Amino acid sequence: MAEREVSVLIGGKAGDGISSAGQIIAHLLAQTGYRVHMYFDYPSLIKGGHNFAIIRAAEEGIGAVREQVDFILALNQETVNLHRHRLRERGVVIYDASTVKLAEGIGIPVKNILAAEEAPPVMGNSAIIGGFVRAAGLNWDASSGVLKKSMPKGTEKNLRVARRAYEASEERQQVPGTGKPVLPVLTGNEAISVGLVEADLEIYLSYPMSPTSNILHFLAGYADELRIRVIQPESEIAVILTALGCSYAGSRAVIGTSGGGFCLMTEALSLAGIAELPILVILGQRTGPSTGLATYSAQSDLHFALHAGQGEFPRLIIAPGDAGEARYWSRTGLDLAWKYQIPAIILSDRLICEGLYSVEPETGIRYAAGPVMADPAIHPYLRYAPADYGISPLRFPPAKGEIVRVNSHVHDTDGITTEDPLVTKEMADKRMKKMDRLALEIEGINSINTGGVTDAVIALLCWGSSKGVCEELGKKKGLRVIQPVVLWPFAEKAFAHAMDGVEQFYAVETNESGQLATLVSRFGYRPSGKILKYDGRPFMVEELEAELKKVIS
Amino acid sequence: MTGDELISAAKNTWCPGCGNFAIQHALKDVLISMENEGFPLENIVIVTGIGQHGKIFDFMNLNGFYSLHGRTIPVATGIRLANPDLKVICLTGDGDSYAEGLDHLIFGAKRNLDVTVLVHDNRVYGLTTGQYTPTSPYGYRGRSTPGGVKEYPFNPLELMLSSGASFIARGYTHKRDQLKRLIREALVHKGFSFIDILQICATYNDMSRYYDARIFDWDETEAGDYNTAYGKAREWDYNNDARIGLGVMYRHTAPLFEDNYPVPERLSSAQKLAWVRKIMDERA
Numbered sequence: 001m002a003e004r005e006v007s008v009l010i011g012g013k014a015g016d017g018i019s020s021a022g023q024i025i026a027h028l029l030a031q032t033g034y035r036v037h038m039y040f041d042y043p044s045l046i047k048g049g050h051n052f053a054i055i056r057a058a059e060e061g062i063g064a065v066r067e068q069v070d071f072i073l074a075l076n077q078e079t080v081n082l083h084r085h086r087l088r089e090r091g092v093v094i095y096d097a098s099t100v101k102l103a104e105g106i107g108i109p110v111k112n113i114l115a116a117e118e119a120p121p122v123m124g125n126s127a128i129i130g131g132f133v134r135a136a137g138l139n140w141d142a143s144s145g146v147l148k149k150s151m152p153k154g155t156e157k158n159l160r161v162a163r164r165a166y167e168a169s170e171e172r173q174q175v176p177g178t179g180k181p182v183l184p185v186l187t188g189n190e191a192i193s194v195g196l197v198e199a200d201l202e203i204y205l206s207y208p209m210s211p212t213s214n215i216l217h218f219l220a221g222y223a224d225e226l227r228i229r230v231i232q233p234e235s236e237i238a239v240i241l242t243a244l245g246c247s248y249a250g251s252r253a254v255i256g257t258s259g260g261g262f263c264l265m266t267e268a269l270s271l272a273g274i275a276e277l278p279i280l281v282i283l284g285q286r287t288g289p290s291t292g293l294a295t296y297s298a299q300s301d302l303h304f305a306l307h308a309g310q311g312e313f314p315r316l317i318i319a320p321g322d323a324g325e326a327r328y329w330s331r332t333g334l335d336l337a338w339k340y341q342i343p344a345i346i347l348s349d350r351l352i353c354e355g356l357y358s359v360e361p362e363t364g365i366r367y368a369a370g371p372v373m374a375d376p377a378i379h380p381y382l383r384y385a386p387a388d389y390g391i392s393p394l395r396f397p398p399a400k401g402e403i404v405r406v407n408s409h410v411h412d413t414d415g416i417t418t419e420d421p422l423v424t425k426e427m428a429d430k431r432m433k434k435m436d437r438l439a440l441e442i443e444g445i446n447s448i449n450t451g452g453v454t455d456a457v458i459a460l461l462c463w464g465s466s467k468g469v470c471e472e473l474g475k476k477k478g479l480r481v482i483q484p485v486v487l488w489p490f491a492e493k494a495f496a497h498a499m500d501g502v503e504q505f506y507a508v509e510t511n512e513s514g515q516l517a518t519l520v521s522r523f524g525y526r527p528s529g530k531i532l533k534y535d536g537r538p539f540m541v542e543e544l545e546a547e548l549k550k551v552i553s
Numbered sequence: 554m555t556g557d558e559l560i561s562a563a564k565n566t567w568c569p570g571c572g573n574f575a576i577q578h579a580l581k582d583v584l585i586s587m588e589n590e591g592f593p594l595e596n597i598v599i600v601t602g603i604g605q606h607g608k609i610f611d612f613m614n615l616n617g618f619y620s621l622h623g624r625t626i627p628v629a630t631g632i633r634l635a636n637p638d639l640k641v642i643c644l645t646g647d648g649d650s651y652a653e654g655l656d657h658l659i660f661g662a663k664r665n666l667d668v669t670v671l672v673h674d675n676r677v678y679g680l681t682t683g684q685y686t687p688t689s690p691y692g693y694r695g696r697s698t699p700g701g702v703k704e705y706p707f708n709p710l711e712l713m714l715s716s717g718a719s720f721i722a723r724g725y726t727h728k729r730d731q732l733k734r735l736i737r738e739a740l741v742h743k744g745f746s747f748i749d750i751l752q753i754c755a756t757y758n759d760m761s762r763y764y765d766a767r768i769f770d771w772d773e774t775e776a777g778d779y780n781t782a783y784g785k786a787r788e789w790d791y792n793n794d795a796r797i798g799l800g801v802m803y804r805h806t807a808p809l810f811e812d813n814y815p816v817p818e819r820l821s822s823a824q825k826l827a828w829v830r831k832i833m834d835e836r837a
Binding site (some may be wrong): 030182184185198200225226228229233234237242245249253271275359397400402403404405406409417 | 561563593595596598600603610611614615616619621627628629630631632634635636638639656814817818819820825828829830832833834835836837
């Protein structure tokens with residue numbers, strides 16, 4: 001890990017705006033050239049209950065937070081009580097002196113400041129942030145620029161509140177700039193949205209559900225500007241079937257949900273499989289089973305995604321490991337779904353969806369080309385005509401003089417229902433040919449990331465949000481890190497290459513059984529051990545480090 | 554296209570005397586007449602559910618989407634969003650739209666989606682061989698209810714009226730000319746047009762005599778009046794032995810769902826790139 005880093009915890013009760021305050025702190029640190037990551041922890045409540053965010057900034061890209069922090073920003077006493085133990089030796093507590101009675105550190109007279117500015121209680125955040133800016137020795141002018149940008153409403157009053165708190169505070173631990181270029185900071189959900197827009201998203205459909213609701217909100221906010229349609233149907237069943245109607249008629253629709261909603265979608269996922277309708281599902285995992293922990297994370301739906309839907313049909317499953325990957329793979333996933341006319345799933349999780357990451361603003365050229373379209377001169381048009389790699393060229397209705405049929409039953413080349421055994425087998429083979437071709441294609445597109453110390457003989461196997469913590473500790477501990485991003489079809493050759501020379505490997509996952517470990521065991525790879533966490537929370541850096549010490553000498 | 558050309562070469566597997574034939578041919582006749590008046594049939598898409606009614610997908614030479622049980626209306630919604638030039642006809646059954654997919658029917662009406670829904674209401678599950686449906690009369694003896702069903706049917710017309718459907722009619726497979734007129738008017742109507750078609754099931758629920766003895770034609774001159782429509786809907790509740798009115802029960806004009814989501818002109822790649830850069834700048 002880079003030498004210079006800083007961690008900040010801000011806490012209060014639900015409704016205090018902890019998430020937005022955390023984002024502002026992340027931006028303040030990003031502004032001085034840090035790479036940042038934020039973990040936001042909140043119960044499924046609107047008001048009351050304890051919320052906190054940990055913002056970590058380092059010189060190099062990170063995707064994990066630490067147990068220990070340098071600053072605690074406390075909007076209430078509970079925050080101090082719950083998190084005081086996390087404070088490093090020279091750490092500082094900055095607290096609201098009007099509500100927190102038992103604390104040592106810098107007390108900000110929030111109530112007085114708000115009264116002096118005739119500001120509403122919600123601006124208490126600005127006071128705490130102003131206090132932090134001074135305590136961390138951040139430049140006021142640069143910081144007030146971030147505050148202005150982050151608070152489009154009541155900007156001047158917020159700034160005055162922050163300035164008063166800044167003056168009431170004192171510098172304790174200077175956080176020096178890194179001199180590196182400033183990178184944008186996005187949530188995973190925002191990064192996914194950007195990737196979808198880049199891949200020509202036309203219609204986004206979703207029934208609200210954590211942790212993907214913010215994609216719905218973000219895209220709805222930009223719908224007019226982007227000239228896309230964003231729609232909230234009556235159920236997840238309606239969401240996916242409406243999207244399949246869009247696909248049939250030629251519009252790129254994408255849908256978002258979590259495990260519970262995805263359960264309702266599975267019958268139509270299978271329909272997409274047999275009818276060969278392209279569809280991209282953003283599946284943000286959260287802690288299950290059932291309603292589980294609605295606002296916490298897990299990586300426990302991999303096997304569900306692999307097997308969802310009756311029957312056998314080709315599918316693409318991609319699990320990005322941070323916001324940058326989420327953007328790239330959402331874009332690529334949508335293109336591949338259309339190229340192969342299959343259902344594709346972006347298997348994200350709550351930590352990526354709602355976590356903040358520094359991302360590279362440019363991510364290079366778009367990977368895949370548009371769908372294979374039929375030559376309008378060929379008559380009659382047959383929707384399921386035999387074709388190279390099983391990919392029948394598309395036409396969308398209305399097609400003059402032609403009929404475009406898609407069918408949930410086994411069907412012939414024209415889409416007419418059949419029960420003929422030969423046609424049944426031929427059509428099954430045709431669909432699976434697409435899978436074979438896709439499997440070949442994904443071998444060549446960075447489907448398996450290798451990081452850490454890439455020639456080490458001990459490796460960590462991870463996926464999705466576990467990437468960040470593994471990558472960091474891999475570098476620190478001299479371990480190879482293998483992160484399959486495309487999980488299905490499984491890039492066997494690329495995986496074998498990544499594993500070349502590995503003598504032992506450990507699976508690091510936030511689920512109870514080691515779902516990726518089970519998947520790779522199908523290809524003959526058995527881990528020496530599994531480090532699993534399934535309490536809804538992420539692996540903290542110190543936590544995984546301690547676990548690794550137990551298994552790796 | 555001639556009427557014969559509109560019927561596909563697929564082998565027909567409905568029972569002899571099935572009410573589905575009447576619906577199929579009424580639809581065919583209406584579409585042919587529309588084509589003769591200049592409406593291009595490639596702009597028609599039929600969306601079918603699963604049930605005996607759904608086989609009509611295979612029997613017609615029309616664009617089609619053979620969907621899942623109960624799921625015609627969301628598919629139709631997607632097609633209309635993608636291309637509002639397409640005229641979408643949902644062909645669905647009573648099990649399909651009144652049981653499995655009832656939520657979509659209500660929401661289609663609530664939104665006044667501009668599609669036509671023809672419910673092949675034979676009041677029995679045919680494909681799964683004779684179980685009761687939401688419109689089967691109390692006491693119906695099916696294979697799952699040998700002692701007679703102990704639930705009362707609900708009244709789809711009343712339900713559609715209270716849900717916001719802007720065109721509501723009831724037809725009957727023995728009254729072909731009237732059925733043709735109703736389908737035509739439903740297709741011409743701008744908004745959610747719904748026809749509950751009393752369809753006899755020759756094998757499991759042949760109610761021909763029952764219907765023949767009770768049907769009469771509604772006076773349609775007051776079809777724009779909600780309260781009159783409500784009275785008509787309530788007269789026969791699908792269980793009592795009251796007279797059974799046929800024709801257009803309700804018709805009014807309301808804003809369309811699609812009008813809220815017009816197909817926009819897409820951004821150019823350069824405009825998209827500019828948006829992405831703007832977001833990145835805002836977040837930096």
